[in-house]
Amino acid sequence: MLNLISFQSSALGALGQLALLAALAFTLGGTWLAVVGGLRADTRATEAARRAVWAVFALVSLATLTLMAALLGDDFSVRYVAEHSMRASPTWVKVTSLWGALEGSILLWAWLLAGFAFVLSLTLRRDALRPWALGAMFVSLLFFVGVCASVASPFTPVAQIPADGRGPNPALQNHWMMAIHPVLLYLGFVGLAVPFAYAVAALITGRLSDHWVVATRRWTLTAWAFLTAAIVAGGWWSYETLGWGGYWAWDPVENASLIPWLLATAFLHSVQIQERRGLMRAWNVWLIVLAYASTVLGTFLNRSGIVQSVHAFAGGPVGPVFLGFLAFLLVAGIGLAAWRAPHLRDEADAPAPVSREGAFLAGNWLFLVFAVMVLVGTLFPTLVEAVQGRRDASVGPAFYNAFAIPLGLGLMLLMGVGPLLPWRRAEGEKLWQALRPLLLAGLSAGLLAFVLGVRSPGVLGTIALSAYNLVGLGLLTLRALRQRGGGFAGLVREQPRRYGAYLAHVGLVVMALGIAFSGAYRQDAQATLNVGAAPSRLLNETLALRSVGVERRTDGASQVARVLIDGRPFEARLNTFIQGGETAFAAPAVRYGLLGDTYLVVTAFDPQGRWASVRLIESPLISWIWWGTLVVVLGAGLTLVTPRRAAVRVPVTRAAAATD
């Protein structure tokens, strides 16, 4: 703590550190005010806590801007800048260095969290939940702002100011996706803090009616959409830069982002049962507590070095601090829920198995089992190490695929039947009538695929279930059109929630097909090509190497191989960076296609420019994963649109617009 504020630190360093300390003070004050406001039902204290959120947001914004200014201005008296930036980097790399290393990424997290708290403070209804929801946000802020201002401060001064910084991690400046994926991911993680705060408020006040669930629908959906986009963007990033032609490796840190996504997806569905039927109230509280805790678990895994991962930052004091916060969240969340759960009463008995809510509940179990299995796989090597003393056992993708494929297919099965089933109960006769066209479509699609030569059971299942889902959604839409009339656009405008969900499901089907095909039918081959030699045959393509050359950049150099693949030019690169020494980072040349991608990586060069070793990968339908995600996110966005009533025009009051 002693060296945090030093007279030797530069103006920017001191400003940033002071802003963080002031933000911490306001966070502490705000927490206290919120608790007083809640305990005494004191409106003035609550209002003051609300204002404190604004101050925290302003101060953390100031700290973030200060760090940005230090990065852009090459102020190497700030330790973070000295260690993670350098003069020669292009401007966009300097900007992304803000979250390219530990301290900066926690500052970004704190800033986004403060931003969400700010928006929440503007939209919170004036009810009993208000002080406690603010208070719960303050507790999260207390942790993140506290970490930023103390053990992981980016503003600590350096003893000797270097002439130039050490530069960003070259692996992170190899692609512009560095500007997108981390921000999306943090928006998703941080967004889950809001429903968590509402759940805590509902537990504390005992207002466990369904208001908190309704109030958090938009927050949860927004966070979920960001998280979905972030996970896939991360996959696409690694596809575009790492040179292995894949997008998902079941790496511990990838898993750490998948676990909250699975829990949040389960929550999005089970919350609808509570909204519609008043069931599963305790369940929803547990789900959101676990989903939020799992985001912190993810960060802990990422930061502590306890599991091996390509993402792991070096250890340091931050790991144990995150573990402490995780333990606190779990103990407090479980304690609160255990205290209140006996009072959580559902309005009716358990859902009937054959009903919309029955399908949602079954899906919830699958999501939960999925999340538990991913967690087990992620932590198992660490457990083995602790128990058996064996170093470094690791669980391969085979383990994950063994359950991920059947669980994924099971979820697709439920996804198709869910929207067909009525709430409460379905009669057997009607269910069979409704299901018949779907099953027929699924079976015929599966058979057709089999006749066309598809033999992998996972792919066959995916094709059959895709047809089953699409036909189901199509029939539901047609039926609604026939009943209501007024055209498709009118239908969507009246029920954006329903059709947004349908659209998201269509996107998931597109993604599933992309995952199945690119996983099962990916082809991979390596060869050495010689300049001027006869074209080589590789994976049904002819490859000819035209030239190998070096291009200089301000921050390093690129070796470029120009290859003709079936007459089309490809430029694959190996990039080196000043701060990365000889280490080369591949920048593959990818030709995207609707039916499949051609992916070329250069793996080695002859220094004299006579030959280059390349790896050629062909993955069918892989871009369907990216397009499918876009559809999912558009669908999630559509569900947020306020429905337009057909005849009655309700004047939108400010209060109504501000709450939901």
Next chain:
Amino acid sequence: MTAPSPLPQARRRKRSPLPTVLGVLALVGLTGFIAFGNLGRSLEYFVTPTEYVQQRAELEGRPLRMGGLVRAVRYDPQTLDLRFDVTDGGASFPVQYTGAVSDLFKENQGVVVRGEFQGNTFHASELVVKHSEEYNVPQTQAELKDLLRQSE
């Protein structure tokens, strides 16, 4: 704003919790069975050549990661055929790999290979060359550094 109203007394549940409990137990059991049945087999251990010699009976034919130092490199860039020995100062094993290798693959370099033993030769499916101390250094590399020091 009013003080929070007291919660009503919890009503005794009408239905028996037995089905739920049984359901949860079945799921936990199933999860455990899949996890620990499968995990045991899909675990991949990290060994050094000396450790492999000691635990050969147990590890033969299993997927492994082996770490050590590179010796006696023979590489043909045209056929992408790579052969080298990996050693930790004690034991040494020949490794066979097919694929491009950058200039960074040198004698005495720390390396981790993933693959399995067929007889006395390690058939590697993946090659993780240690490029730099600075970036993304897995924990195994710390151990490798110790090896490096010992073998010097």
